[in-house]
Amino acid sequence: MHLSHVKVYNFKSIQELDISLGRYNPVVGYNNAGKSNFLRAISWLLKKSALPExxxxxxxxxxxxxxxxxxxSSAIHLLPENQQQQIEPFIISDQLTFRRIQKTPGTTASLVKLEVLDGSGNWRANPTGIDNALGTMLPEPVHIKAMDDAGDDVSKFAAKNTIGLLIKYALDLARANNQSAMQTVDASLAALGTHLNGQTRIPELTSLESSATQSLASLFSGIDVQIEIPPPSLDEIIKSTTIKLVEQGSNNPRAFADYGHGTQRTVQMALIQLLAKYASQVGSAGNNTVILIDEPELYLHPQAICSVAAALKDLSSGDFQIFxxxxxPMMVGxxxxxxxxxxxxxxxxGTTYRQKIASALSGISNSQHQTDVIYSLSHxxxxxxxxxxIIVEGKTERHLLPAVYFGATxxxxxxxxxxLIESAGSGGSIDIAKLFKNLGYTPKVVFDLDFAFKEAPSLNLISPADPNLNSCLQWFAANSSSLGFNLDCTGLPRKGGAMNPEKAYEQLAIALPTECRNIHNLFKPINIWLWPGGAIEAHLxxxxxxxxxxxxxxxAMAGGGVSHAADPQTLLDFSNWI
Structure with a gap:
């Protein structure tokens, strides 16, 4: 069970938002884009409070x-029978839709309403038992804010913070795997009860009770005073749990808050990592605890960031939904x-979001092309x-273009x-570009010169009757024999000759620089860069x-610029084009 969809209206920087969710939900964006506000909105949905203006x-x-x-249906068994009966009328196709609503700022929490969507599509306000039922299936979230004191989540026990959940899981494991030890604990608590109220009661308590009865008798006879001190349960005892840290080589435990933010955050994320391990050992209960974390990578070493990302992913496979x-980039595989x-x-x-890649792929009809796009983006x-x-055809541009750009700028x-995104060939580059356009980006694509001849005409990016294109085709026909390259049935260079096709295009660019440059200029306005010299190496x-x-x-990266290139001006033009 998990949240599959969230709509947010009029919450902080969010005017209106409608977004599908999974069990594992990374959220990225520039500063002040509204990422934290989105997490706060989900927290408020699951944990009632009154919102200020x-x-x-x-x-x-x-x-x-x-x-x-x-x-x-996977969690309804957690509810008592009466709550199951109260919530069942609102479960439609194994789904439940509810919302938290506050009409005006500054009201009390009692005026913040929970509404549930019924089978007729109408909102029902605060149906009997629904709030408690939801609280069982969707407990209060663990919300770790970026600038919060980590001690609130780690150093002191709370039912729904990290240390609280860890202790709960540890005790669940003890009850399952070490029953004798838990029986000893229960027996010790029961013995404590007899010392407070039973046969082995502390004499001073009995004496106090007797004295109180005598004192009362002087004012009102016929009534005895009976003092009952209930023994604490194990659940009550662990509420006083705290964590201290001890540096190796020292016997002096120090309060968690005495350490710097870096240490506190590292311990906090380490315990979340441990939470994933314990959750998997305890097994599934069926409910869904939402964990919301702002910037878990803060103060962490890069290796630790990768470990935390893996732990959060592990948690999402159990009874946790992660935001x-x-x-x-190390937090997002x-x-x-x-x-x-x-x-x-x-x-x-206000705050909005780009369509997810997963849904944008539906705009690419060819299943093989979808596979190629996913493969390219998975790098x-x-x-x-x-x-x-910036979409490039292969490793050459992916390795060289950062140096070219740095040298030029x-x-x-x-x-x-x-x-830079490396595609699986020129056809894949166009599909990736279409995908990014669907997402609201303005992608740029980099090709060798041969794209204009092999792919562009069939994609209607250049007319087969273009005079520059035809001049180049005529040159290939006239010079293939003398230069030693073979032509295919379309009149383009192919493998198998003394001169390979890549070299043939370079020779074309040398022989017809104006025509090749004209073709290059034709593609620039549509965000496609063709190397007019044939390939990038010709300009380098x-x-x-x-x-x-x-x-x-x-x-170039050492500060040498691009003046050592054969054609520095084209490299400067390329960098300006980016």
């Missing part, structure tokens, strides 16, 4: 957050990119943290909010070897 996007309107839960905002939510803030519409999640996706690509003036590419990149 600052939580209303428009104080003159009501604020509400709606959630749809799927798989309700976290992040600025770190490439295999999670398709379900990651990218938030941004629109001046007119990296860096594009989630940029605004300018003195800046790194990420400073231009750009990221290097051989097509890894050693030559590495040498050029090293010099």
């Amino acid at each position: 600052s939580c209303f996007h428009d104080p003159s309107k009501e604020a509400w957050v709606e959630g749809t839960v799927v798989g309700v 976290f905002s992040t600025h770190s 490439a295999d999670d990119a398709a379900e990651t939510v990218v938030f941004w803030k629109c001046p007119q519409r 990296s999640s860096q594009w989630l943290f940029s605004e300018k996706p 003195g800046k790194r690509l990420n400073q231009a909010s750009a990221s 003036g290097i051989a097509k070897t890894n050693a030559a590419r590495a040498q050029f990149a090293a010099l």
Whole structure:
């Protein structure tokens, strides 16, 4: 069971939001995009409180957050029979839709209503028993904010914080695996009860009880005073649990709050990692605890960030639904990119988000092309943290273009909010570009010159009757024999000759520079860059070897600029085009 859909209305920077959810929900976006507000909205949906005016996007309107839960049948057994009867009329196709609504700012919590959608599509306000039933199936969330004191979550026990959940799981394991020890604890608590109220009662308590009865008799006879001190239960005892830290080599435990933010955050994330392990050992109960974390990577070493990401993913496979905002690509695995939510803030519409890759793929009809796109995007999640996706055909551009851009501008690509995506060939590049357009980006695509001849005409990106294109085809026909390259049935260079096709296109660019440049200029307005010299190496003036590419990149990244290239002006033009 988990939240499958959330709608947010008039909450902080969010005017209106309607978003599908999974069990594992990374949230990315630039600062002030509204990521934390989205997590707060989910927290408010599951944990009732009165919102101040600052939580209303428009104080003159009501604020509400709606959630749809799927798989309700897996958790309804947790409810007593009367609550099951109360909630069953609202379960439609194993789903339950409810919302938290506050009409005006500054009201009391009693005026914050819970409404449930009935089978007729009408909202029913506060049906009997529903709030308690939801609280059992969807307990209060664990909400860890970026700038909160980690001690509130770790150093002191609470029923729904990290340390509280860990102790609960530890005791559940003890009851299952170490019954004798738990029986000893229960027996000790029972013995404590006899010392307070039973046969072995502390004499001073009995004496106090007798003295109180005598004192009362002087004023009102016929009534005895009986003092009962209930023994504490184990659940009550563990509420006083605290955590202290002891540095290795020291015997002096120190309070958690005495350590710096880095240590506190590291311990906090380590315990969340441990929570994943304990949750898997205890097994499924059927309910769904939502964990909301703002920037879990704060203060953590890169290796620790990867470990925390893995732990959160593990938790999502059990009775936990995970939401976290992040600025770190290490928190989002490439295999999670398709379900990651990218938030941004629109001046007119407030916080909004880009369509998920998973749903945008439906715009690509060919299933093989979908597979190619997914494969290409699975190499990296860096594009989630940029605004300018640049799609390249292969590893050569992916390795060289960061150095070219740095040499030409003195800046790194990420400073231009750009990221490189390696496609599975020229056809895949176009599909990826279409996908990013569907997501609201303006992608740019980089091709070798041969794209204009092999792929572009069939994609209606250039007319087969283009005079520059035909001049080049005529040149191929006239020079193939003398230069030693073979032609296919369309009149284009193919493998098998003394000169390979890549070299043939380079020779074409040397022989007809104006025509090749005209073709290049034809594609620039539609965000496609063709290397007018044939391929990038022709402009760099290097051989097509890894050693030559590495040498050029090293010099450019060391501050050598691009003046050592064969055609520095085209490299500067390319960098400006980005």
